[in-house]
Structure formats: structure tokens, C-alpha cells
């Protein structure tokens with residue numbers, strides 16, 4: 241956190257945090273009218289006045305605190321607590337106490353005294369709020385000791401005060417706000433609900449309140465930014481934001497799951513190893529009881545860091561398994577979809593009755609092959625086949641038999657074409673075969689073979705008697721004539737076929753351009 245300059249502002253709410261956008265105007269107006277906002281005892285305010293000066297000495301801090309005996313006692317208790325006393329002797333004066341615990345922690349202790357759980361706001365669970373605050377404050381300090389020691393004291397104070405905005409929101413809205421807390425199942429969800437209701441969350445509101453008390457601006461802007469994403473933040477911001485999330489995980493009914501999620505979120509941050517995280521949790525557990533005692537709040541639940549992280553890893557493992565299983569299922573689904581798509585695509589090219597290429601596919605293929613043959617100076621033959629007297633066949637034997645004949649004819653045709661050729665149904669009883677690299681002679685040979693086959697193989701049986709069909713065939717060839725496009729080539733083969741019909745059916749006729 242970069243300390244924010246405390247120069248006077250020209251306009252706007254004097255309690256705004258410099259460097260941050262102002263609070264929504266309607267909220268500012270309501271805050272200005274609210275007479276129940278939490279305030280600080282005079283002694284605390286005096287200490288804050290000292291803290292606002294960058295050149296304030298230890299002596300001045302001590303002097304401000306000594307003016308209030310209760311505050312002095314609280315500070316001495318803190319300096320002599322397990323956390324600060326370690327192997328040192330007893331601190332007997334306010335000055336000794338301030339020197340031992342440092343200016344930041346002194347400020348935090350003084351502030352927490354001013355906002356002690358014995359204060360007002362009966363609708364709120366102040367005990368829970370302070371539990372979160374002290375866990376976060378200690379976590380922030382220990383995280384900072386590892387990641388940015390120069391900010392450890394400041395972060396302790398900010399983390400401790402990060403939720404004071406809840407006090408302001410409760411003062412504004414009373415039961416409606418406490419109902420909002422009850423309706424949300426996590427701190428994140430509460431922030432989101434606040435943003436929807438007030439246009440900002442309690443962190444931002446807390447920063448405003450802090451400035452109104454005279455808390456130094458850099459602490460206030462820290463409070464404003466204390467809630468948010470862990471990714472892509474500076475190390476000090478990571479310590480601060482993580483501190484609140486550690487506190488939430490610590491206090492939840494399912495800490496293993498919460499810490500599992502936290503570890504996953506931290507995966508992108510290399511600075512903090514799992515071993516360091518476990519040490520921090522150990523330190524937290526060691527210090528929380530005395531801190532809770534000092535603030536006269538209920539002790540937060542006891543957590544065994546080793547067990548906690550083992551459970552967190554179990555959750556992560558289960559989550560990975562579930563994700564893996566889901567991924568597998570998705571892959572199977574994707575494969576099935578791919579197959580289905582390929583099948584659809586394949587069937588979209590086929591004629592359903594005969595299983596041969598349909599007209600659209602024939603035309604598209606001919607188009608491509610036509611251009612390819614032209615470009616490479618190759619020949620390309622098209623054979624147009626029309627079954628003779630098919631109407632008569634239908635009329636005599638019925639449509640179903642007609643269908644069977646078409647299907648059997650298609651199967652025979654398919655057997656006669658070579659790899660690289662394409663046979664398809666062009667329409668009704670019309671068929672087309674594309675013969676790449678083939679000249680008229682090759683196409684005529686194919687027509688002959690087809691006629692022979694039809695003569696020797698009946699296409700159906702009627703009352704035990706074989707039913708033979710004949711076809712009329714038209715042939716056109718790129719190479720013989722200079723067709724401009726595939727359409728012209730088909731039309732030419734069609735004309736050849738009509739000529740074959742006119743010649744008496746059952747034969748093949750090559751296209752001959754009129755002179």
C-alpha cells in the first residue's frame with residue numbers, strides 16, 4: 241500500500257478516502273444524517289491525532305494513552321501477553337509497552353479498545369466480527385513477516401479494522417442490514433449484496449468511517465482495498481486480502497473445504513509455500529487465545545494446522561477427481577457428438593433410398609473435379625443414366641417394387657465403378673457417374689459393362705419371374721469438347737442420354753456438339 245498524501249481536498253465529502261472514487265452521493269447523504277454511527281472515546285481520538293503525524297514520537301503516543309487509565313491498562317496487558325512478552329521482563333509503563341509492541345500495534349490496540357465488543361450494535365454478532373478481525377490481523381502480520389516485513393505493523397492494523405464498515409452499515413440500516421448478513425452465506429456474498437444495495441461494500445464504507453475518525457489516510461485506503469481478488473496483487477495486498485480469507489476459513493464449519501479452496505486460489509502465487517502456510521496457521525493457533533482474552537471476546541475455535549491442511553488437500557484431491565471424471569464424461573460426450581456430426585455430414589451427402597451420393601454432393605464434387613481437371617489439362621467423363629420405361633414399371637408392379645429396383649440398380653452401379661469414380665442418384669430414376677481422367681472410350685466401355693450386367697442380372701423378381709431393366713446412357717467428356725463449366729458438362733451428358741432414348745433406348749450415346 242502506498243501511503244496516500246493527506247493534502248486538503250477542494251470539494252466533496254471531507255471523509256472521503258483520497259485516491260479512491262467518492263461514495264455514492266445517496267449513501268453520503270444518509271451517512272451525513274446518521275447520528276448513530278460508531279464513534280471513538282476521546283482518549284482514542286487523541287491517540288489517533290498523534291498517529292496522523294508522520295513525525296510523532298513514541299513518547300507522544302505514550303503520553304496520549306496515559307491520559308486514559310483503562311486504555312493504559314489494556315496496552316500494558318497486551319505488551320505483557322504471550323505474544324509480545326516472549327522472554328522479556330514485565331513492561332510497567334505505557335512508554336515501555338508502546339516501545340515493545342510498536343507504533344502500529346499500539347494504534348491497533350487503541351482502536352480495538354475504542355470499538356470493543358461491549359459497545360453498541362446489539363443486532364450484530366460483535367463477537368464474531370472481532371474474532372474475524374483478530375484472526376485476520378494476526379494472519380496479516382505473519383504473512384507480512386514472510387512476504388513484506390516492512391509492512392507487517394501497518395497490515396496488522398488495517399486487517400484488524402477491515403470490517404469496521406459493518407458497524408457503519410448497521411448504524412445506517414439496523415435490522416435491514418443484519419437481515420442482509422443473515423441472508424448471505426459468506427463474507428464475499430455479503431460484500432456482493434452490499435454493493436447491490438449501497439453501491440459499495442463495507443470495506444469502502446469502513447474506509448470512510450476510518451477517515452471520519454481521523455485514522456491516517458494510508459490505513460483508510462488499505463481498509464477500502466482489503467476485500468478482493470488474490471491474483472495479480474502486490475505482496476502487501478496479498479497479505480491483507482488473504483488475511484480475511486484465512487479468518488473466514490478458520491471460522492467456518494467446514495474449514496478443510498474452505499482451506500482447500502484457498503490453496504487452489506493461491507496456486508497462482510508462488511511466494512507462499514504450503515509449509516509456510518502451515519507455520520502461519522500454527523502461529524495463529526498459538527496466539528489467538530491470548531488475543532481473544534485481551535479483547536474480551538470468545539476464543540475462536542481451535543485448529544490443528546496439520547490436520548486442517550491434510551483435510552484441505554483431501555478436498556482438493558476429491559475436487560480434482562470430480563473434475564477429472566467430469567472432464568472424462570465431457571470427452572466421451574464430445575466424441576459422441578463428433579461421431580454424430582460426422583454421421584450427419586455423411587448422410588447429408590447420401591441419397592436415402594440407394595445410399596449413393598445425392599444430387600447436391602454430385603454437383604459439388606463435379607464442380608471441384610471439373611476445375612481440377614481443367615487446371616491440370618486432364619480429361620473427365622460424365623455418364624448420365626436413365627432407367628427405361630420406369631413409369632410403366634411403377635404402374636405395373638407398384639411403387640414399392642420400383643423402389644427395390646432403384647436400390648438394386650444402385651448397388652450394381654456401385655460395384656462397377658472404380659476407386660476415385662463417383663456414382664450417385666441425380667434424381668428420380670436418373671443416375672450420374674463421374675469418371676476422372678477418363679475419355680469417351682473408357683466411359684463407353686463402362687456403359688457396355690453396365691448394359692451387360694443388366695442383361696444378365698435381374699433387378700427384381702415378379703411372381704417368381706426375373707425382372708430385367710434397361711438404361712439409356714449419355715456420355716460427355718471434358719477434353720473432347722471445351723466445356724466452360726460443370727453444368728455444361730452435365731447438360732451435354734443429359735442431351736446424349738435423350739439422344740439414346742430417341743435412338744430406341746437401351747444404348748449409350750456420346751454428346752456431339754452441333755456444328
Ligand SMILES: Nc1nc2c(ncn2[C@@H]2O[C@H](COP(=O)(O)OP(=O)(O)OP(=O)(O)O)[C@@H](O)[C@H]2O)c(=O)[nH]1
Pocket residue numbers: 593626627628629630631632634638639640641642643646667668669741745
Ligand atoms: N418407385 C419410384 N419411382 C420413382 C422414383 N422417382 C421417380 N420415379 C418414377 O419414375 C418415373 C419416370 O417416368 P418418366 O420420366 O416418364 O420416364 P420413363 O417412364 O422411365 O420413360 P423413359 O425415361 O422415357 O424411358 C415416374 O413415374 C416417377 O414417378 C422413386 O424414388 N421411386
